[in-house]
Amino acid sequence: MKNLDWNDLRIFVRVARGGGLSAAAAELGSSPATVGRRMLALENVLGRPLFVRRQTGYELTEHGRMLLAKAIAVEASARPIEEWLEADDRRATVRISVGTWTANFFTENFARLWTPSDPFRIAFKTTEAKLDIAHREVEIGVRNAQPDSPNLAARRTGEVAQAPFRARNRPGAQREDWVAITPEDRATRSANWVDAQPGITIAAWANTPRTLHDLIRAGVGKGVLPCFAGDRDPLLERAGGTIEELREGQWIVMHNDDRHRREVRTVIDRIVALITAHSALFAGERPFGEG
Template sequence: MKNESWSDLHLFLHVARQGGLTGAAERTGFSPATIGRRVLALEREMGRTLFTRRQTGYSLTKDGQALLEKVLAMDEAARSIAEWNEGAAEIPMVRISAGSWMSHFMAINLGHLWQPTDAFRICFKTAEARLDLSHREAEIGIRNRFPEGGNLAARPIGEVAYAPFCASHFNMVRDCNWVGIGSEDAITPSARWLLAQTDLWITIWANTPRTLHDLLRGGAGRGVLPCFVGDEDPALVRAGPPIEELRHKQWLVMHNDDRHRPEIRTLIERLAHLVDKHQPLFRGERARS
C-alpha cells in the first residue's frame, strides 16, 4: 500500500470534524464532490471503510475513529512545527483570514492598517473557505456570521450589501445574460444565490471572485458583487437594486485567548475603525448615478 498523502488525510480530518462534506468544503475551499471522491479513494487505498454515510451526515466507523486519533496526532505535530518556525522571527505575525473582496479592500487601504514602524507583520490568508480560528489557522477572521463554539470572540463591524453590476458599456436593454461562479466553486452565499435563480440566463462561468470581476468589467454580462466593490469601480454600474436577502452583518473573529495580545488588539481596532469609516459604502448607500 502506498503512503497516504497528508493532503488526503487532512481532508479526512475536516470531514470527521465537520460531520460531512459541506462543512469540510467550507473549511478547505474544495467542492463537496471533490472531497467525497478523495475520501472514497483514501478508503479504497487503505482497504478500510472510514465513514458511515447517511443523509444527515458522515459518522466515523471503528476504523475511522482509530485513524482519526492518529491523524490528530499528526496535525498537532504539524502545528507544533509551524509554531516553532514562526517563533524564529522576532517580530510577531498576525494572520488575517478573509474572502477575496475584503482582502482586496484591506490591500488598497493597507496604510490604515499597518506601517513599517509597527512591531508586528501581517499575513493575508485569502480564501472563500473559512480557516479554523479555534485551531489557530489564523489570528483574525472577517466573517459573515457570528461564530459558534470553539472559544472564539467576535466584534460586529456593520453590514454588507450586494447588488447586480455590469460594465458601463454593457447593453442592459438588449442583453440579458449573467456571469456566475461554477457550482463546484460556489462557496459564498452570493454565488449560490445566483445559481438558485432558475429564471436568469448564465452564459459565462468563473471559478474565482476576481475572475468574475474581470469578466464583468469586460462586458461579459451581469453579475453579483458586494456594493463596496462594485460601487467603487468606475468601469461598473449597477444593473439592479440591492439584493436584500444577501445583506448580512460582518464580524471580526479571533481566538478568545489571543485577543488581548498587543499586536492583535491593535489590528482589530484599526480594522474596525477602517470599516466603520466606510459603512455607507458597505451598506450600498454610495451608488453612482
C-alpha cells in the first residue's frame, strides 16, 4: 500500500500496548496530539477503524487486533535492521539554523550543547538567511523575531545589542573610515543601518560577516558587530555606544511537532540555558575588560 507510513505502525503498536495516547507519546518523545493525528491518518489510509476511543483510553477494534498481530510481526522482523543501525552508530541529527556570530558562540561553547554520550548529533546550518523550519529544513532556528506561522513555536531568550567596533591597537591619529557589507549581500538590519548613515566613507566592503570582522581586526575601519561577538574578541574595542535602534529580541524557534522530540527538546533547553547564562554579554552590558 503506497500511502502507508510504516513509522505509523510503530506508533500504533505503542498506542495499542499502552492503551492510549499519553503512554505512547511519552515513550516516543512526542505529544499526545501528534500521536492522535498519526493514528487518524493510519485509519484513513487503511479505511478501517482501529480503536474505540473512550475517556478511559483507546480500545482495539477487531480490525485493530488483527493489525496489531501483523504489526508486531513487522516490528520483530525490523529489529535486526535497527540493531545493525545502532551498531553502526547512526544517531538522530538535530539541525540548527544560526547566523555567523551565533554559530561562532555555539561552537566555542559546544560542550554545553552536546556530550559524546548523547544519542544524537548536532548539525549547524550557518547562514544569514532564514531556513524554512515549517517545512523541516532544520529542527531549530535562532531568530530575531517571533514566528508568524501557526505550525511554529518559540522561546524568548533575551536581547541582542549591536555596537561599532575598531581594532584595539589602531593608531589614534589615523583617519577612521567604515567597513561594511556589500549592497548585494546585505541580509541583516545592521548592514542596512551602516548604509543609511549620512556622510560616512567606506574604506572596504565585505560580502560575509566573517570577512567584515577580519577587516575591522586588521584596522581597515570600524564596523558594526553584535556585542556578544565583538566584546569577546580581545583584539577589538568599542568605537561607540550600543546602537539602540538595532537592539532586538532573540527567540529559539522550532516546529510544533518537533519540539516534543526528546533530542530536540534537550538541545533547545541547553541553548536557552547557555544564552541565559550569558544574557549580559548578549545585551551589550559586558564590554571587554570591564568584568
